[in-house]
Every structure is written in structure tokens, then in C-alpha cells.
Amino acid sequence: MRKAMEGLLYQARVDIVFAGHVHAYERFTRVYNNTADQYGPIYITIGDGGNREGLALKYKNPPSPLSLFREASFGHGRLRVFNQTHAHWSWHRNNDSFSTVADEVWLQSLSVSNFSTKDEL
DSSP states (O other), X not given: OHHHHHHHHHHTTOOEEEEOSSSSEEEEXXXXXXXXXXXXXXXXXXXXXXXXXXXOOOOOSSOOTTEEEEEOSOEEEEXXXXXXXXXXXXXXXXXXXXXXXXXXXXXXXXXXXXXXXXXXO
8 A cells, every 4th residue: 555655645745544454553653655754644553443353462573663652452543623733633442441542642734734745845
């Protein structure tokens, strides 16, 4: 997917990409071309809602320096959009007696920023 979509996502100033399949949770910093980039999208793997195969307990080690948080627990995410420029993402672990916020981040949209993409420079 990265090769096919990354340039398009970057040009469109996509703020966040959600993906599943891996039965775990992981959030990455803003990324473009396999490096941290303040104008790239944040990638979140959120495939931890539950399944009969169980959780993906094995991660690549050492973790990527681009990975900000990862955990193999059942959980769910919540994206709250407050206005045209700000949203709040939280990931809730469901293994506890009650839902616990284990990861969260405030997002400021790139759509209103004054940056030129690398291809426009």
C-alpha cells in the first residue's frame, strides 16, 4: 500500500490513516518515505476489536523509532472531531474491568497549514 498510495496521501495532506488486519494496536508519528515528517500522515493500526484467532502478540523488535505506542490488547478507538482544524484520538484498552484510555493524541489538521509538499518544492 505504501508504494501505491503514499504520494497521493501526502499530496492530499491526509492527517491520519487507519488500518486493520494485525490484531493489535500501534500508532506511528507522522511519516513520509519511511522517515518522520511533520507533513506526513499519522498511521494507526487498530485491528484489536476481537477475533477468534487471538491477539498478535509478536512485534518486530526492536520497535521502529517511528512507532509511538503499541500494545497487543483488545481495545477500541475513538476519534472526536472538534472543528475544522482539531481532533482528538484515543485508544481504549478493554482488558481491564472497564475501558481504560491507554493512548491519546491531539491532532491539528494539515489541510489549513501553509506547507508545500516535497513534490511542489
